[in-house]
Amino acid sequence: GKATDRLSRALEDIEAIEKRLKINDALTSLSGLTMLERHKATRKIGVTVKRLIYFSLSRNKKI
Numbered sequence: 001g002k003a004t005d006r007l008s009r010a011l012e013d014i015e016a017i018e019k020r021l022k023i024n025d026a027l028t029s030l031s032g033l034t035m036l037e038r039h040k041a042t043r044k045i046g047v048t049v050k051r052l053i054y055f056s057l058s059r060n061k062k063i
Contacts, residue, residue, distance in 0.1 A: 020046060 020042050027038045 016046070 023042045023045055024038055027033060027041055033041070
């Protein structure tokens with residue numbers, strides 16, 4: 001139902017935030033990147049991963 005869908009989306013959001021934090025931590029350890037560059041890289045990496053997952057799904061499993 002709707003409550004289950006909302007809970008599922010909330011858990012996905014939490015997982016996404018945790019993953020972005022890990023990526024940002026890894027990028028912080030690299031020298032020479034500004035905060036803005038880290039932010040852009042984190043967003044780009046996240047979008048790329050989502051695209052890879054989406055396109056790797058079989059056609060009938062895509063939402």
